[in-house]
Amino acid sequence: MITWRALMQPHRIVLMALFIGMIIWCAVALRWDWIPQYAPLAIQGLWRTIWILVVTTVLGFLLAIPLGLAQAVGPWYLSAPARIFCTVIRGTPLLLQIWLLYYGLGSLFPQIPWIRGSELWPYLRQAWPYAVLALTLSYAGYEGEVMRGAFSGVNKGQLEAANAFGMPRFTMFRRIWLPQAIRNVLPTLGGETILQLKATPLVATITVVEIYSVSSRVRSDTFIVYEPLLLLAVFYMIIAGIITLMFRRIEKQVPGR
Amino acid sequence: MATADSIAATMQSPDTQDEAICVTDLHKSFGALEVLKGLSLTAHKGDVVAIIGGSGSGKSTFLRCINFLETPTSGQIVVSGEEIQMRPDGSPANRRQIERVRTRLGMVFQAFNLWTHRTLLENVIEVPVYVLKVPRAEAIENAKVLLDRVGLGEKADTFPAFLSGGQQQRAAIARALAVDPSVMLFDEPTSALDPELVGEVLNVIRDLAAEGRTMLLVTHEMKFAREVATHVVYLFEGRIEEQGPPAELFGNPKSARLKQFLKTVG
Numbered sequence: 054m055i056t057w058r059a060l061m062q063p064h065r066i067v068l069m070a071l072f073i074g075m076i077i078w079c080a081v082a083l084r085w086d087w088i089p090q091y092a093p094l095a096i097q098g099l100w101r102t103i104w105i106l107v108v109t110t111v112l113g114f115l116l117a118i119p120l121g122l123a124q125a126v127g128p129w130y131l132s133a134p135a136r137i138f139c140t141v142i143r144g145t146p147l148l149l150q151i152w153l154l155y156y157g158l159g160s161l162f163p164q165i166p167w168i169r170g171s172e173l174w175p176y177l178r179q180a181w182p183y184a185v186l187a188l189t190l191s192y193a194g195y196e197g198e199v200m201r202g203a204f205s206g207v208n209k210g211q212l213e214a215a216n217a218f219g220m221p222r223f224t225m226f227r228r229i230w231l232p233q234a235i236r237n238v239l240p241t242l243g244g245e246t247i248l249q250l251k252a253t254p255l256v257a258t259i260t261v262v263e264i265y266s267v268s269s270r271v272r273s274d275t276f277i278v279y280e281p282l283l284l285l286a287v288f289y290m291i292i293a294g295i296i297t298l299m300f301r302r303i304e305k306q307v308p309g310r
Numbered sequence: 311m312a313t314a315d316s317i318a319a320t321m322q323s324p325d326t327q328d329e330a331i332c333v334t335d336l337h338k339s340f341g342a343l344e345v346l347k348g349l350s351l352t353a354h355k356g357d358v359v360a361i362i363g364g365s366g367s368g369k370s371t372f373l374r375c376i377n378f379l380e381t382p383t384s385g386q387i388v389v390s391g392e393e394i395q396m397r398p399d400g401s402p403a404n405r406r407q408i409e410r411v412r413t414r415l416g417m418v419f420q421a422f423n424l425w426t427h428r429t430l431l432e433n434v435i436e437v438p439v440y441v442l443k444v445p446r447a448e449a450i451e452n453a454k455v456l457l458d459r460v461g462l463g464e465k466a467d468t469f470p471a472f473l474s475g476g477q478q479q480r481a482a483i484a485r486a487l488a489v490d491p492s493v494m495l496f497d498e499p500t501s502a503l504d505p506e507l508v509g510e511v512l513n514v515i516r517d518l519a520a521e522g523r524t525m526l527l528v529t530h531e532m533k534f535a536r537e538v539a540t541h542v543v544y545l546f547e548g549r550i551e552e553q554g555p556p557a558e559l560f561g562n563p564k565s566a567r568l569k570q571f572l573k574t575v576g
Binding site: 232307 | 410
């Protein structure tokens with residue numbers, strides 16, 4: 054922990070004073086009168102950013118497990134498609150993937166009568182399913198590669214011990230292999246989740262209203278450019294901070310090898 | 311399952327009933343290199359068989375073939391009267407049978423191989439709870455007794471990374487004991503330990519030998535082998551060069567190679 058005495062060093066006092074001064078200057082000199090009007094929209098946008106992040110990382114990770122496993126130990130007819138998928142996802146810009154899905158699938162679906170008639174149609178007409186799909190696939194592609202390394206990186210002796218005690222293969226996977234693989238890449242996953250957070254503004258380009266698009270709205274309505282972006286940066290930093298803390302907590306629960 | 315059990319039951323003739331492990335003409339090749347060249351060995355219940363030999367003599371491979379961590383090339387392996395079904399290439403024919411037989415063979419590794427993401431207690435209850443389906447409370451109770459027995463009762467909630475090699479190996483022995491194995495397999499259990507930690511592990515094994523546990527022990531500790539083993543096997547280049555009671559084998563070795571070996575290891 055940082056002690057009071059350590060904080061009271063002259064250079065630290067100067068830096069803190071500068072920082073506080075900057076915040077006060079921001080609060081006084083910049084325009085914030087637009088906030089009350091846009092607060093409800095901002096909260097909605099923030100909420101949407103967060104759930105898109107949570108849903109796509111969870112689904113993406115669930116997809117990444119078979120992708121990684123197939124590449125690490127799968128037969129060629131599973132590992133080859135998995136490898137191709139990860140290569141394509143990692144090799145193309147996310148913005149392009151979002152547009153390809155939205156403008157591609159999004160314009161293909163209306164031409165297929167049974168899709169138009171299905172119960173899913175009210176959802177498929179909206180933009181967010183394509184945003185969620187694209188972000189999920191993207192996260193799966195990157196994490197599939199991470200999990201490939203994670204699975205092959207688990208100490209062989211750990212698996213051998215499970216084998217030697219007659220553990221059935223699925224039990225071994227669930228109880229030993231997967232937990233160890235995940236534990237080994239937790240720091241990486243934390244970083245990747247923050248990257249995923251910062252990829253979410255891209256879905257604003259297909260009309261999904263999340264927190265970034267709210268700041269754009271403020272800009273185009275009021276011609277106030279700088280202040281919404283500043284506040285936006287603070288929001289992203291807070292979410293990233295929460296993600297970091299959450300991963301640090303999980304990492305702490307299981308000490309290293 | 312039922313059929314495999316009944317096959318095993320019919321194979322149990324009276325004179326082999328106290329055989330814990332019976333290996334016949336076991337061969338193992340890694341590619342062109344033949345590591346085991348027709349090994350046969352029988353261990354009866356209560357036997358402590360020490361397997362000694364130089365580096366590369368095949369002693370570890372032999373032990374690992376018994377529970378099929380290595381796939382033998384050919385041969386026959388019978389564990390507690392149950393012959394392990396093998397394909398012509400030596401690979402196990404029936405995965406369920408292998409898994410079942412393995413739960414009766416408590417293995418202790420040179421590198422401990424405790425599951426690092428679980429505490430000692432969790433390590434010890436893992437196989438009883440998730441493989442043998444013992445009720446959790448019962449498994450925990452039993453695990454505590456076993457950890458106490460190897461002197462680690464206080465460390466039950468500690469992760470392996472925080473323990474010394476000797477403590478980890480004792481915990482690994484407790485983990486093997488938790489399945490109440492009919493045979494214990496020790497693969498050089500003290501070779502990865504600092505010299506001052508060897509004694510505490512050997513003490514635990516000595517206790518097990520004294521209570522009549524059937525054990526196969528690959529070891530470099532000649533003094534210890536002489537003291538606890540009921541039968542010693544000396545391997546040389548994948549063959550049994552000489553075997554017999556420890557007093558005879560160490561006191562009056564017949565083979566020139568064994569004499570040479572005992573001289574070099576002191």
